[in-house]
Amino acid sequence: MAIINIEKLANENGLEQDRRFRSWARLIRNKDDLDLSRExxxxxxxDFVNFNKTIAVEPGQFLLIAVETGSVKYHSYSYRFFRVAEDNTVQKISKPERLAFFESRKDEISEEYLAKAENSIPFAWALYSYLLFTEEKPISPLAKFSDEELIEELKKRNYIVERRD
Incomplete structure (x- = not known):
């Protein structure tokens, strides 16, 4: 599990909060947090997560951070998207990575979803998350333990452990 301060992560990745506008995050825990029929x-x-919160994020979960910036008359959102890896590191996923992923899966993605993704950055990240959730096998709860820790525990339980390379 990674403990993430949203504001700090945003700042470290080039998103400075402008207090005149909205800033938020959304934690995507699994595919049940997504409904691609929506716009x-x-x-x-x-749920939305307050920008000044610190949250716990499990491996395999995603975090979308949004910061509204600009002038009072002309403002827009900037986004950063992250995934917590099995080793609990927080990995930023870039737009080129997302586009390359969509390109590699273009035969599986409907024209409707691609059009929605082109018109909405949050939808694009929702689609990206959904595709990854449906392609990957669930992360084992044992993934957080090192091989040595697992072997030691099995030996304590009188199992014979042999490593294959």
Whole structure:
């Protein structure tokens, strides 16, 4: 599990909060947090997370951070998208990575979803998350332990452990 301060992570990745506007995050825990039949950011069903919060994020989960910036008259959102890896490191996923992923899966993605993703960055990240959730096998709860720790525990239980390379 990774403990993430949203504001700190945003700042470290080039998103400075402007207190005049909205800043938020959405934690995507699994595919049940997504509904691709909905439009834009509404495809992400999970609750909004306050920008100044520190949260616990499990391996395999995603975090979308949004910061509204600009002038009072002309402002827009900037986004950063992250995934917690099995080793609990927080990995930023870039737009080129997302686009390359969509390109590699273009035969599996409907024209409707691709159009929605082109028109909405939050929807694009929802689609990306959904595709990864449906392609990957669940992460084992034992993934957080090193091989040595697992072997030691099995030996304590009188199992004979042999490593294959």
């Amino acid at each position: 834009g950011g509404n495809a992400i069903l999970s």
